[in-house]
Amino acid sequence: METLDCAVIGAGAVGLAIARRLALAGREVVVLEAEGSIGNHTSSRNSEVIHAGIYYPTGSLRARLCVAGKEALYRYCPERGVEHRRISKAIVATAEDEIPTLRRYKEQAERNGVLDLTWLTRDDMAALEPNVLAVAGLLSPSTGIIDSHGLMLAYLGDAEAHGASIAFHSRVLGGATCSDGIVLRVGERDPLTVKCNLVINAAGLCAPAVAHSIHGIAAATIPPQHFCKGHYYVLAGRSPFGRLIYPVGSGLWHGVHVTLDLGGQVKFGPDLEWLESIDYRFDTSRAGSFYESIRHYYPALPDGALQPGYTGIRPKITAKGEPAADFMIQGPREHGAPGLVNLYGIESPGLTSSMAIGDYVADLLGLV
Numbered sequence: 001m002e003t004l005d006c007a008v009i010g011a012g013a014v015g016l017a018i019a020r021r022l023a024l025a026g027r028e029v030v031v032l033e034a035e036g037s038i039g040n041h042t043s044s045r046n047s048e049v050i051h052a053g054i055y056y057p058t059g060s061l062r063a064r065l066c067v068a069g070k071e072a073l074y075r076y077c078p079e080r081g082v083e084h085r086r087i088s089k090a091i092v093a094t095a096e097d098e099i100p101t102l103r104r105y106k107e108q109a110e111r112n113g114v115l116d117l118t119w120l121t122r123d124d125m126a127a128l129e130p131n132v133l134a135v136a137g138l139l140s141p142s143t144g145i146i147d148s149h150g151l152m153l154a155y156l157g158d159a160e161a162h163g164a165s166i167a168f169h170s171r172v173l174g175g176a177t178c179s180d181g182i183v184l185r186v187g188e189r190d191p192l193t194v195k196c197n198l199v200i201n202a203a204g205l206c207a208p209a210v211a212h213s214i215h216g217i218a219a220a221t222i223p224p225q226h227f228c229k230g231h232y233y234v235l236a237g238r239s240p241f242g243r244l245i246y247p248v249g250s251g252l253w254h255g256v257h258v259t260l261d262l263g264g265q266v267k268f269g270p271d272l273e274w275l276e277s278i279d280y281r282f283d284t285s286r287a288g289s290f291y292e293s294i295r296h297y298y299p300a301l302p303d304g305a306l307q308p309g310y311t312g313i314r315p316k317i318t319a320k321g322e323p324a325a326d327f328m329i330q331g332p333r334e335h336g337a338p339g340l341v342n343l344y345g346i347e348s349p350g351l352t353s354s355m356a357i358g359d360y361v362a363d364l365l366g367l368v
């Protein structure tokens, strides 16, 4: 049987950030990735926004790791030449009855340690974003955009510079916990059996399935796995917006919002479609609801301006209609298996939080 010090399952932004962190702590790390390249799933199908940490419940992992992760990214990206821009975001109320929600966002942000939001009057909004119809707004100056692929390459580069390696086409099929580690079965054609001291399950959409396949992890500790797709439409032509625009939404979903990528392309989305299984197909029949929703704050959207872009799938651990869950990161204390960490429900703001998640996992394992 082969032996490994530390296996990270999954080469998305979160798995790679953890691999980097553990390699920097002096561990011998191998990343086991089912696909033939990095970042094939959620990490390359998202909004690429560096979130400020405004909306999440105070004290939740999403709130804490988002704020810490944002600060870490703004230090790391310039050091490693990862393309990013502190472009800012306006959260906009399009009707008077949405203003109390804006006020609540500001208070929630302050409780989360996000102290830089400023109030925008109707006139401020008209001056800042003349194409946006708004009666008031909040400006978040620390919201940014990032090249997620560049970030993953930087994480991988750092990890490799500290002795880590990556094995593609290495799907984890299952395994078992034992008294001094975890045994994994890896690879579809000629599966290898590998004994590991540490295993980090960062398999994103498949993390609950991977946990169920490892004998010895109590099923009661594994959350259900749900999938919720988001579609993005892109806008033909030049951007009518100077920053990200988020309409006031309901609950933790903020409507069809505007993001810009580093090339200046405007994207609208993501919407919400609950799925039974992973399916990235784009449903073009959703265009009508996008036009309607966008015209609440951008009335000049011309007919025919939206083009289908791409989709991404949120790794949900609560079902449709249930409150959004916090990130669930379980170490030995939660599931009883020494050397194992499972990461579940790492949806937004997982990209922003990735470096802070790396620190959190190192801490759970007692590494410096």
Ligand SMILES: Cc1cc2nc3c(=O)[nH]c(=O)nc-3n(C[C@H](O)[C@H](O)[C@H](O)COP(=O)(O)OP(=O)(O)OC[C@H]3O[C@@H](n4cnc5c(N)ncnc54)[C@H](O)[C@@H]3O)c2cc1C
Pocket (backbone or CB within 6 Å): 009, 010, 011, 012, 013, 014, 015, 016, 032, 033, 034, 035, 038, 039, 040, 041, 042, 043, 044, 045, 046, 047, 048, 049, 050, 051, 170, 171, 172, 173, 202, 203, 204, 205, 206, 207, 210, 230, 270, 311, 312, 313, 314, 315, 346, 347, 348, 349, 350, 351, 352, 353
């Ligand atoms: C629509 C959408 C928009 C989002 N927007 C933002 C945003 O703007 N800002 C932000 O901060 N966050 C955002 N997020 C969240 C962010 O994209 C995710 O939190 C992050 O990308 C998750 O990374 P990951 O590494 O956990 O998962 P993934 O990127 O999905 O990586 C998991 C990896 O595990 C591999 N894998 C799966 N099963 C196995 C197996 N059995 N063996 C080996 N490998 C396996 C997969 O191939 C994959 O490469 C968004 C998410 C969605 C869905």
